[in-house]
Amino acid sequence: MYPKGFLSPIQKIPAPLALAIGVVCGLLLGKLSSWNSSTTPAWRSAHTPATMRQHSKQPIQLPTPDQRYRVLDLLTTLTPHYTRECSSNVQPLYAQQIIDRYASLIGHKTPSQRSWLESLGIPSDDHVENSRRDIMPSEHKYFFAINLYNSFDIIPDLFATLFRVAAILGYQNVFVSIYENGSTDQTKALLRIYDALTRSTGMRITIRTSMRTRGAFNHRIEYLAEVRNAAFVPLHELRDTEGEYFDTIVFMNDILPCVDDILELIWQSRRNNAGITCAADYMYHEEIGAPVFYDNWVARDVNGTALENAPFEMIFHHPESSQRFQAHLPVQVQSCWNGIAILDPAPFYTPPHVKFRMAKIMDGECSASECSLICNDYWEAGYGRIMMVPRVKLAYDRKVYDIIHPPRRNYTAIRGYARLGGLPDNPRTDPQDRSWFGPHDRLFTEEESEPLNFVPGPSHVWCWGWDGAGDLEGPDVDPIWEEMSNKSRRQDSVLVRHDRNIVL
Ligand SMILES: *[C@@H]1O[C@H](CO)[C@@H](O)[C@H](O)[C@H]1NC(C)=O
Ligand SMILES: *[C@@H]1O[C@H](CO)[C@@H](O)[C@H](O)[C@H]1NC(C)=O
Numbered sequence: 001m002y003p004k005g006f007l008s009p010i011q012k013i014p015a016p017l018a019l020a021i022g023v024v025c026g027l028l029l030g031k032l033s034s035w036n037s038s039t040t041p042a043w044r045s046a047h048t049p050a051t052m053r054q055h056s057k058q059p060i061q062l063p064t065p066d067q068r069y070r071v072l073d074l075l076t077t078l079t080p081h082y083t084r085e086c087s088s089n090v091q092p093l094y095a096q097q098i099i100d101r102y103a104s105l106i107g108h109k110t111p112s113q114r115s116w117l118e119s120l121g122i123p124s125d126d127h128v129e130n131s132r133r134d135i136m137p138s139e140h141k142y143f144f145a146i147n148l149y150n151s152f153d154i155i156p157d158l159f160a161t162l163f164r165v166a167a168i169l170g171y172q173n174v175f176v177s178i179y180e181n182g183s184t185d186q187t188k189a190l191l192r193i194y195d196a197l198t199r200s201t202g203m204r205i206t207i208r209t210s211m212r213t214r215g216a217f218n219h220r221i222e223y224l225a226e227v228r229n230a231a232f233v234p235l236h237e238l239r240d241t242e243g244e245y246f247d248t249i250v251f252m253n254d255i256l257p258c259v260d261d262i263l264e265l266i267w268q269s270r271r272n273n274a275g276i277t278c279a280a281d282y283m284y285h286e287e288i289g290a291p292v293f294y295d296n297w298v299a300r301d302v303n304g305t306a307l308e309n310a311p312f313e314m315i316f317h318h319p320e321s322s323q324r325f326q327a328h329l330p331v332q333v334q335s336c337w338n339g340i341a342i343l344d345p346a347p348f349y350t351p352p353h354v355k356f357r358m359a360k361i362m363d364g365e366c367s368a369s370e371c372s373l374i375c376n377d378y379w380e381a382g383y384g385r386i387m388m389v390p391r392v393k394l395a396y397d398r399k400v401y402d403i404i405h406p407p408r409r410n411y412t413a414i415r416g417y418a419r420l421g422g423l424p425d426n427p428r429t430d431p432q433d434r435s436w437f438g439p440h441d442r443l444f445t446e447e448e449s450e451p452l453n454f455v456p457g458p459s460h461v462w463c464w465g466w467d468g469a470g471d472l473e474g475p476d477v478d479p480i481w482e483e484m485s486n487k488s489r490r491q492d493s494v495l496v497r498h499d500r501n502i503v504l
């Protein structure tokens with residue numbers, strides 16, 4: 001059966017227009033005016049003009065943690081609709097686990113247990129106070145590349161998450177590059193507000209908006225590749241003008257991520273020295289009446305077979321991968337993208353210099369997605385360590401978000417708990433955590449921290465070409481098994497070339 005998920009357009013809530021902007025501005029001004037000058041003495045950096053180049057050498061006094069916290073507070077009361085509850089009300093054992101797990105990612109200079117917990121959205125209380133340890137701040141640098149298009153509904157959540165993630169990684173270690181093209185809603189106006197707010201926290205951001213449309217390009221993939229490359233322009237500019245190199249790229253679509261989703265992807269990417277690390281994204285399937293795995297145009301298992309828009313047990317054809325997926329464990333794949341991808345920047349910086357591109361049709365290359373092609377190019381460049389993290393489940397809209405992030409219910413209090421396989425008072429045996437869509441705070445198992453054992457790539461990959469000439473919103477060529485290069489089939493393609501591992 002051919003998957004249908006990605007043929008159906010993403011369900012967007014109708015674009016709220018100028019009225020909503022007015023409300024947001026009103027709230028913003030109302031909140032700002034209650035900040036009297038005596039409490040905010042050095043609030044200067046907000047006046048940096050939006051067009052000013054970020055790498056000005058002029059010393060700008062950075063806001064104090066307290067000031068930043070107020071911006072965060074403002075943003076989070078003003079904005080997140082969907083992701084607000086991600087990590088509040090988590091089960092205590094999970095809170096403890098993520099504090100231990102992500103401590104190695106902390107990049108701010110004066111770590112204060114309280115403030116980084118609050119960044120995670122976990123209200124800090126006494127029992128975690130003891131777990132405080134002396135943490136050396138990490139100087140690992142992160143480049144966030146984001147493509148937006150008619151994203152009014154998700155921008156507030158996206159930024160609230162970005163602020164919190166940056167508070168953990170260290171604002172000075174984060175650069176955000178947003179490229180927006182041709183939105184017909186008020187995305188551009190909303191972005192201007194967030195541009196100013198982001199700068200006021202001392203986080204570096206470049207937002208480029210464009211009215212360019214597909215017009216000038218013959219091939220749809222060529223256009224999509226250009227849009228993605230546009231978000232990477234500052235990566236190259238910062239290297240050329242400042243000599244600044246990044247250690248990790250976080251590429252995001254218009255999705256609704258929780259803070260711990262992004263941290264887990266970064267953690268897995270670094271733990272495994274992975275070339276590309278992706279999440280699992282879900283889209284509502286009308287016929288099945290449930291969300292299904294979405295991005296099967298790009299995702300290929302380690303045998304080269306396409307994943308399916310299907311329920312849990314039927315997504316992977318490769319038996320071992322299917323087993324791991326159903327146990328929510330990281331899986332090696334040939335290719336994936338799925339809403340967020342964490343990339344090792346090395347192949348961007350050094351020859352053969354990968355970038356997003358369309359297929360070389362003249363050379364007989366199958367006309368795959370720009371995201372499949374970049375995975376192939378990573379294999380080719382010797383960075384074939386590509387993996388999916390099924391724990392991180394992403395949605396593009398509220399309907400799916402609510403289904404895949406159900407609140408945890410207290411099964412101890414209901415009858416039949418033991419029959420479902422749970423042991424009273426043992427959070428590790430909760431039956432909710434074995435299901436396809438379970439509560440967000442599922443406890444980590446030890447296997448989730450073990451490094452993957454990467455194997456060389458498949459000889460053939462299922463490719464479903466998109467000629468792109470017609471009006472079809474999806475592949476329009478008969479699929480084939482495309483032969484992969486010899487290079488990607490050698491052990492050499494999965495060796496660690498750029499060590500980004502975290503200190504455990
Ligand atoms: C500043 O505002 C707070 C409440 O918002 C108030 O308690 C305080 O007295 C004000 N300070 C000055 C100097 O106006
Ligand atoms: C903008 O780019 C997105 C991909 O990020 C694409 O789906 C959309 O069609 C583009 N918008 C226009 C108006 O071309």
Ligand SMILES: *[C@@H]1O[C@H](CO)[C@@H](O)[C@H](O)[C@H]1NC(C)=O
Pocket residue numbers: 410411412413
């Ligand atoms: C669940 O319910 C049981 C019985 O009512 C109670 O003892 C327990 O504390 C509850 N657990 C949580 C996490 O609320």
Ligand SMILES: *[C@@H]1O[C@H](CO)[C@@H](O)[C@H](O)[C@H]1NC(C)=O
Pocket residue numbers: 303304305317318319458459460461481
């Ligand atoms: C593995 O890949 C081969 C093509 O290389 C294909 O014929 C076979 O069906 C695949 N096996 C599975 C389980 O997908």
Ligand SMILES: *[C@@H]1O[C@H](CO)[C@@H](O)[C@H](O)[C@H]1NC(C)=O
Pocket residue numbers: 486
């Ligand atoms: C590499 O692949 C080509 C065809 O794709 C084949 O002719 C050649 O023998 C292969 N070389 C090695 C060393 O396997």
